Amino acid sequence: MELDYNKLGQRIRKYRMAAHFTQEQLAEAVDVVPSSISRIETNANSCSLSLLIKIATALNVGIDALICDSLPPVKDLYIRKDFETLLSDCTTKELNLLFRVLEVTKKALRE
Missing domain, CATH: 4.10.340 (Interleukin-10; domain 2)
Structure with a gap:
């Protein structure tokens, strides 16, 4: 069972935009450089569990909302x-x- 990082990045982008965050604002909220958010959203980089939790918290969504389409049911x-x-x-x-x-x-x- 593998995490689909492409779908994960798409969901992060979707929730980031719904929260009216720029990549820079989200990066600042989770203490990474803005290019890190860009690379995660475009599947150029994966992200650690601790960073994923920080992103979910900053976007005010559950971690399951970010990975729900990324894992087999x-x-x-x-x-x-x-x-x-x-x-x-x-x-x-x-x-x-x-x-x-x-x-x-x-x-x-x-x-």
């Missing part, structure tokens, strides 16, 4: 893990039957 990962756990001790016969039931159920849900 966590909920999907948990559901897939739950399926894996549920099926881990099934026999081949049980797996085949469950597969057919799931296939029919999925088709019915989509109709």
Whole structure:
């Protein structure tokens, strides 16, 4: 699972502009040089967790708002893990039957 720094930079820019901050003002608020903000927003540089927290605080948004489109949906990962756990001790016969039931159920849900 990798952080998409391009999307992260886009979100930082979006929230910075919504807060009516220039890159210079945000840089001053988080104690970095303005070019650092520019490089983060354009994905030329990544940013540390501590800087990301400072940016979120300065923009008055939660850190999740900055990374929400940058990571795979966590909920999907948990559901897939739950399926894996549920099926881990099934026999081949049980797996085949469950597969057919799931296939029919999925088709019915989509109709």
